[in-house]
Amino acid sequence: MDNGITWVGMDVHKESIVVTAVRHDSDKATARFEIPNTDTGVHRLVKRLREMGEVRCAYEAGPCGYELRRFLASQEIPCEVIAPSLIPKKSGDRVKTDRRDAEKLARLHRMGELTPIRVPTPAQEALRDLVRTREDAKEDALRRRHRLLKFLLRQGRRYEGKSWTQVHWNWIRSQKFADDNAQAVLTEYLVALEQELERIRRLNVKIEEESHRPEIAPAVARLRTLRGVDTVTAMTLVSELVDFSRFTTAHELMSFAGLVPSEYSSGGKERRGRITKTGNAHVRRVLVEAAWHYRRTPTGTGISLRKRREGQPPGVLEIARRAELRLCRKYRKMTSKGKNSRLTVVSVARELAGFVWAIGRSR
Numbered sequence: 032m033d034n035g036i037t038w039v040g041m042d043v044h045k046e047s048i049v050v051t052a053v054r055h056d057s058d059k060a061t062a063r064f065e066i067p068n069t070d071t072g073v074h075r076l077v078k079r080l081r082e083m084g085e086v087r088c089a090y091e092a093g094p095c096g097y098e099l100r101r102f103l104a105s106q107e108i109p110c111e112v113i114a115p116s117l118i119p120k121k122s123g124d125r126v127k128t129d130r131r132d133a134e135k136l137a138r139l140h141r142m143g144e145l146t147p148i149r150v151p152t153p154a155q156e157a158l159r160d161l162v163r164t165r166e167d168a169k170e171d172a173l174r175r176r177h178r179l180l181k182f183l184l185r186q187g188r189r190y191e192g193k194s195w196t197q198v199h200w201n202w203i204r205s206q207k208f209a210d211d212n213a214q215a216v217l218t219e220y221l222v223a224l225e226q227e228l229e230r231i232r233r234l235n236v237k238i239e240e241e242s243h244r245p246e247i248a249p250a251v252a253r254l255r256t257l258r259g260v261d262t263v264t265a266m267t268l269v270s271e272l273v274d275f276s277r278f279t280t281a282h283e284l285m286s287f288a289g290l291v292p293s294e295y296s297s298g299g300k301e302r303r304g305r306i307t308k309t310g311n312a313h314v315r316r317v318l319v320e321a322a323w324h325y326r327r328t329p330t331g332t333g334i335s336l337r338k339r340r341e342g343q344p345p346g347v348l349e350i351a352r353r354a355e356l357r358l359c360r361k362y363r364k365m366t367s368k369g370k371n372s373r374l375t376v377v378s379v380a381r382e383l384a385g386f387v388w389a390i391g392r393s394r
Contacts, residue, residue, distance in 0.1 A: 035055065035084060035085055036085050036086070036087055037052050037053070037054055037055070037061065037083040037084060037085065037086045038052070038053045038054075038055070038086070038087050038089075038137045038138070038140050038141040039051070039052045039053075039080065039083070039086050039087065039088040039089070039137055040052075040053075040088075040090070040132070040133040040134060040135065040136030040137030040138075040139075041088060041089070041099075041133055042090065042091075042129040042130075042132045042133040042136070043068065043090045043091070043093065043095045043099060044068065044095070044129070045068060045094070046067065046068055047065055047066065047067055047068055047129075048065065048066050048067075048068050048072065048073075048076065048099070049065045049129040049130055049132075049133045050063070050064050050065070050066070050076065050079075050133060051063050051130060051133035051134040051136075051137050052083060052086070052137060053134070053138055053141060055141065060134055060137070061083075062079075062083070063133075063134075064079070065129075068095070068099075073099065073102060077102075077103070077106050080103075080108055081108075086108060086109070087109050087110075087111075087140060088103060088108060088110040088111070089110065089111045089112075089113050089136050089137070089140045089145060089147075090110070090112065090113065090136065091112075091113050091115045091118070091132075091136070092112050092113065092114060092115060092148055093115070097150050097151070097156070100112050100150055101150070101153075111145065111147040112147060112148050112150055113136065113145045113146065113147055113148070114147070114148050116309050117145075117146040117309070118136075118139065118145065118146075119139060119144055149273060149274070149277060155270070155273055158241060158247075158266075158270045159270040159271060161234070161237060161238060161241065161270075162238060162263070162266050162267050162270045162313075163313065164234060165231060165234040165235065165238060165263065166267075166316075168227060168230050168231045171227050172224065172227040172228055172231060175220065175223050175227055176195070176224060178220055179203070179217075179220040179221065179224055180194070182216060182217065182220060183203070183206065183217075186208070188206055190202055190203075203221065204221070235263070238262065238263060238266050239262055241266070242262050242265070247266075250265075250269050250275075250391065251265045251269055252342075252343060253343060253344075253347050253390050253391070253393065254268055254269070254390055254391065255339040256336075256339060256340045256343050256347055256348060256350075256351040256390070257321070257351050257354055257386065257387070257390065258321075258324050258325065258351070258355055259320070259323070259324030259325065259383075260387075261339070263317075264317045264320070264321055267313055267314070267317045268314060268317065268387060268391075271311055271313050271314050272287075272314065275388060275392050276392060278388055280388075281384065281385035281388040281389065282385075284384050284385070284387065284388045285381050285384045285385065286307075286310065287310045287314070288310050288311055288314040288318060288384055289306060289307050289308040289309050289310030289311070289312070289315050290306050290307075290318065290377065290380055290381040290384055291306060291307055291381065292304060292305065292306055292307070293305055293306065293307050306377060306381075314384075315380070318380040318383055318384055318387070319376060319377060319380045321380070321383060322358070322376045322377070322379040322380035323376055325355070325358035325359045325361075325362050325379055325383075326359070326362055326376075327359070328359055328363075329355040329356065329359060344393065344394075347390055350386055350389050350390050350393070351386070351390070353386070357382065358379050358382060358383060358386075361375075361379055362375055362376070365378065
C-alpha cells in the first residue's frame with residue numbers, strides 16, 4: 032500500500048532542478064517549485080522533501096549524472112534514476128516543458144510505469160568512464176585518419192596498397208609539398224594523429240592494469256575464454272554490466288544491449304523488424320565486433336586464446352567451446368541462405384550475449 036506517500040518528479044538541469052509533487056490520493060500537484068542546482072539549493076530541496084513526509088523521488092538519467100541521487104540516498108530519501116528511452120510517451124502530446132516533465136515523472140512513478148536503472152558506485156562509474164574514454168579516443172583517431180587521407184587525396188597523393196600498415200605510414204611521412212602551407216597542414220594532421228594513437232596506447236595500459244584488480248579479475252579472465260573477447264572487450268562488458276546476476280535470463284541481457292528484434296504484431300499478424308537498439312550501445316558495439324570472429328570454422332585453438340583459457344574452470348571452458356561451434360554454425364547457415372553478412376553478424380551477436388550471460392553468472 033502507498034497510503035501517505037508523496038511522489039516527486041524532478042527535471043534536473045545544469046543550472047536548476049524543477050520539482051513537482053503528487054499525493055497518492057490526489058490528481059492535482061500538491062507542490063511545484065524550482066531550485067538552483069547548487070549545494071545550497073540541494074540542501075533546500077532535502078528540507079522541502081522532508082516537510083512532505085514519506086516521499087519517493089525520481090528523475091531521468093542525463094548529463095548531470097548520479098550525484099543528486101547519491102546525495103538524497105545519504106539523507107535517507109528514496110530516489111530512482113529513470114531510463115529516458117523507456118518512459119511512456121503520448122503520441123498526441125506536443126507540449127514539453129520542465130514543469131510538465133517533472134509532473135509526468137511523478138504521476139508515472141506513482142503508477143509504477145517507470146523503469147529505474149542500476150546506479151553504479153563512484154568507483155564503478157570511474158572504471159566505466161575510463162573504458163568509454165578509450166572508445167572516444169578510437170573515434171577521434173578514426174576522424175583524424177580520415178582527414179589526413181582526404182587531404183592527401185585532394186593533393187593527388189593516392190596510396191594503392193593496404194592502409195595503415197608500416198609501409199603506408201612510411202609513405203605518408205615521406206610526402207613533401209613545395210607549398211609551405213600544404214606542408215604545414217600535413218605536419219599538423221600527422222602530429223594530431225600520432226598524439227591520438229599515443230593517447231590510446233596510454234589508455235590501453237591503464238585498462239590492462241585495472242583488469243587485474245582482485246574484484247574484477249576473475250570475471251574478466253572468464254570472459255576472455257570466448258573467441259573474439261580480449262581484455263578491452265571484457266572490461267567493457269564488466270564495467271557496463273557491473274553485476275551479471277541482475278539479469279535473470281539471457282534474453283534480458285540481449286534486450287539490455289538492444290539486440291532483440293523490434294515487433295509489431297496485431298490481429299493475428301506477427302511482424303518483426305530490425306533490432307531495437309534500445310539499450311546500452313557500448314555493450315552492443317563490442318558484442319557485434321566480437322561476433323565477426325565466428326565467421327570461420329574453429330579448426331583449432333590459437334596460441335593467444337589457449338593462453339587466455341589456461342587455469343579457467345571446466346564449466347566456463349565448456350561454454351566457450353559450445354559458443355564457438357554454435358555461433359560459427361549459425362553464421363554459415365544464415366549466409367548460405369543468402370542473408371546479408373552484417374545482419375547475420377548481429378544475429379550471432381545476440382546469441383553471443385547469451386553465452387556472455389552464462390559465463391558471467393558462472394562461479
